[in-house]
Amino acid sequence: MAKSALLKSSLAKKYWMALTGLFLCLFLVGHLIGNLQLLSSSENAALHFNQYALFMTTNPAIKLLSYLTYISIxxxxxxxxVLTVRNKKARPVNYVMNNPSKNTIWASRNMAVLGTVILIFxxxxxxTFWGKMHFDKAMPLQTMTISAGGMPQxxxxxxxxxxxxxxQVDQGAMVIKNRTEFFDAGANVKVKEGYKDLYKITVAFFKDAxxxxxxxxxxxxxxxxLGFHLYHGFGSAxxxxxANNPKYNGLIKNFGKGFAIIVPxxxxxIPIYIHFFIK
Structure with missing residues (x-):
């Protein structure tokens, strides 16, 4: 009974809110590092990004972390x-002399609204992306064109x-199964596995006419x-x-501000670069 009450308490919820929030900050950093490959001007940019996408969707450890991320979100x-509703019920009527704009920053007073917008996003x-990568049977595979004997193939x-x-696939010598696997049409034996072209999907989305x-x-x-949400949420966590020590509070606050600006x-x-600069 005591454990149940503890888990349902506002204090416990604040702890879990802080822990899941900080874990999601780590996820943002990892996700950003992978997505920054979309800014590459290298001719192998598509291949590198698709290799990253394959790793993120097939590596057992990453898949485990992914499920933990979904649960955390x-x-x-x-x-x-729940915390927002409880706080509203605890103080249903504002004090006459209450002036929240002088006591708290705008982001802290609107965390629920900011969080809702982020959840919708x-x-x-x-x-748009994760669902297609996992379930779209029409997901394109990455191709390249090579000039062989003066003819592009x-x-x-x-x-x-x-x-x-x-x-060979178009002529029926091979068939594509399970969205990525190439099988010999005659012997029904797996030959190779291709890359799903998430790069193509991403670029097409932001460059749609x-x-x-x-x-x-x-x-x-x-x-x-997201920046406003992180601006208050990082330090609040x-x-x-x-972790409320005068010696480190300033460092945590400044790091949080930088994180809330740089990461978003x-x-x-990334989409601005894709839309205006990728041809």
Whole structure:
């Protein structure tokens, strides 16, 4: 009974809110490092990004961390809603002399609203990219064109560093199974495995002729919202965990401010670069 009451208490929820929030900050850093490959001007940029995508979706340790991330997002969102409702019920009527704008920053007074916008962005983002990578049977495979005998020929890039002539698949000598695996059509034996072209999907999304600019703007706005959320949430998480030492408070606060600016800014630069600079 005591354990149940503890888990349901506002104090316990603040602890979990802080822990899941800090874990998600680590996820943001890892996700950003991988996505920054989209800014590369190298001719192998697509291959490197697709190799990263394959690693993130097949490595057992990464998959385990991914499930932990999904749980953390849901827990963080639900916990935030519960705490907001409890705080509203605890103080249903504002004090006459209450002036929140002088006592707290805007982000701290609107964490629930900011968090809701971010949650909507995450769901939309996962449907657009994560969902296609995992479940879309029409997901394109990465190809490259090579001039052979003066004639351009298209090949599927494979995960072993080789290739499969696209013409062999089109002519029925090979078939593609399970979205990525090439099988010999006659012997029904697996030959190679190709890369899912998430790079192509991502670039096409932000360069869409009708809505690409709108998608880019909405993404950038979402990153501004994320910045405000992190601006208050980072320092607040350490306070909730009891890390309130005058010797380190300034360092934590300044690091949090830098994190809240740099990370969302770099994320926002990616779609802007794709839309305006990738041809």
């Amino acid at each position: 849901l827990f963080h969102a639900i916990d935030g809603i 995450i769901v939309t983002h996962m449907v 298209e090949f599927y890039l494979t995960t072993d560093g080789g290739y499969v002539p696209k013409g 009708k809505f690409g600019l709108i998608y880019t703007i909405l993404y950038a706005i979402s990153m501004i919202v 350490f306070q909730s965990l009891g 800014l770099l994320f926002a630069i």
